[in-house]
Amino acid sequence: MLSRVVLSAAAAAAAPSLKNAAALGPGVLQATRVFHTGQPRLAPVPPLPEYGGKVRLGLIPEEFFQFLYPKTGVTGPYVLGTGLSLYFLSKEIYVITPETFSTISVVGLMVYVIKKYGASIGEFLDKLNEEKIAQLEEVKQASIKQIQDAIDMEKAHQALVQKRHYLFDVQRNNIALALEVTYRDRLYRAYKEVKNRLDYHISVQNMLRRKEEEHMMDWVEKHVVWSISAQQEKETINKCIADLKLLAKKAQAQSVM
Amino acid sequence: MASLVPLKEKKLMQVKLGELPNWILMRDFTPSGIVGAFQRGYDRYYNKYINVRKGSISGINMVLAAYVVFSYCISYKELKHERRRKYH
Numbered sequence: 001m002l003s004r005v006v007l008s009a010a011a012a013a014a015a016p017s018l019k020n021a022a023a024l025g026p027g028v029l030q031a032t033r034v035f036h037t038g039q040p041r042l043a044p045v046p047p048l049p050e051y052g053g054k055v056r057l058g059l060i061p062e063e064f065f066q067f068l069y070p071k072t073g074v075t076g077p078y079v080l081g082t083g084l085s086l087y088f089l090s091k092e093i094y095v096i097t098p099e100t101f102s103t104i105s106v107v108g109l110m111v112y113v114i115k116k117y118g119a120s121i122g123e124f125l126d127k128l129n130e131e132k133i134a135q136l137e138e139v140k141q142a143s144i145k146q147i148q149d150a151i152d153m154e155k156a157h158q159a160l161v162q163k164r165h166y167l168f169d170v171q172r173n174n175i176a177l178a179l180e181v182t183y184r185d186r187l188y189r190a191y192k193e194v195k196n197r198l199d200y201h202i203s204v205q206n207m208l209r210r211k212e213e214e215h216m217m218d219w220v221e222k223h224v225v226w227s228i229s230a231q232q233e234k235e236t237i238n239k240c241i242a243d244l245k246l247l248a249k250k251a252q253a254q255s256v257m
Numbered sequence: 258m259a260s261l262v263p264l265k266e267k268k269l270m271q272v273k274l275g276e277l278p279n280w281i282l283m284r285d286f287t288p289s290g291i292v293g294a295f296q297r298g299y300d301r302y303y304n305k306y307i308n309v310r311k312g313s314i315s316g317i318n319m320v321l322a323a324y325v326v327f328s329y330c331i332s333y334k335e336l337k338h339e340r341r342r343k344y345h
Contacts, residue, residue, distance in 0.1 A: 048308065050310050050311060051309060051310070051311050052307070052309040052312050052315075052316055053305045055313070055315035055318075055319065058313075058315045059315070059322050090345065091345045092345055095336045095337070095339050095340050097336065097339050114314055118313075118314065122311065126311065
C-alpha cells in the first residue's frame, strides 16, 4: 500500500515534466532536481537545556561578575554594589519613605520563603513536567509503533504476493478434478443409454417369442379338442367308468382283508 | 575605515567607541525591524532563563526587579518632595 502512495507521488511529480518537454524522458527532470541539500537545522529538535543561566543573589546574572573579574577580581561587583547603594542613599537619589520599610519586610519574607521551600516546590513542578513529558513520549512511542506495525504488515503482504502461485495451483487442481468427474459422469450416462436401447430390443424379441409360443399352444389345444369327436368322448367316458368300478371293487376287497 | 571587517556585520561588543554612532544609525529602524528587535530580545531572555528544565526563581525575579526600578524612576518626580534634606 505504501508503494502505491510512492508511485502516485512519482506520477504527480512527472506531470509537469510532461507538460513542459515532451522530448525529455520521464526520469530526466527528476534526476536534475535535488532535494534536501542544506544541513538539517533543528531536526531533530535539540533538547531543552537542563539549567538556566546562572544568577547571583537572584538578581544579577553571572555574566556581569565575569565581565568585571579581569579588572577588579572577585570582590569587584560587590564593592560596586555597596558603593552605588551608599551613593544613592546619601544623595537621596533613593528616598527613604514608609514604603522602604514595607519593601524591606516583603523582600525579607520572600527571601525566607524561597530559601526554605524553593527546593521542594521545584521538585513538585519537575514531577508535573515529567508527567507531561511522559504522556507525550507515550503518544510518540504509540505512533512509532503503529507505523512500524504498518510497515511490517506491508512487508508481510508483499511476501504473500510471492506465494500467490499456491492458490492458483489449488484452483487449477480443483478445476481438473471437476472436469474429470463430469467426463466420467457423462461416460456412464452414455453407457446406460446404450444399454437401455439394447435391452429394449432384447425384450421386444422375447415378447414376440412368447406370444408365438402361446399362440401355437392355444392353436394346438384347440385343434386337439376339436378333433376329439362326440362319439369318441362317449366311449372314453364309459371306459373310465368301467375302470373306476374295477378299482372300487379292488379297494373294497383290500379293506375287508 | 579603522577595521578590516565591514561595519555592518559586527556585533555590539566588537564595535569600537568611535564607530558607535555609525553603527547605531546602520540598524534597521523600520517598524518590522523594531518589532523584530523586541522579539529577539524577548526570545533571548526566555530561552536563557525560563525555557529550561530546572528553571529557578531568578528568571521571574529579574523581570520584577527591573519593573520595580523602572517604576521608581517613573515616580521619582513625586518622590523628590519626600526627601529629608533639600541639599546634599
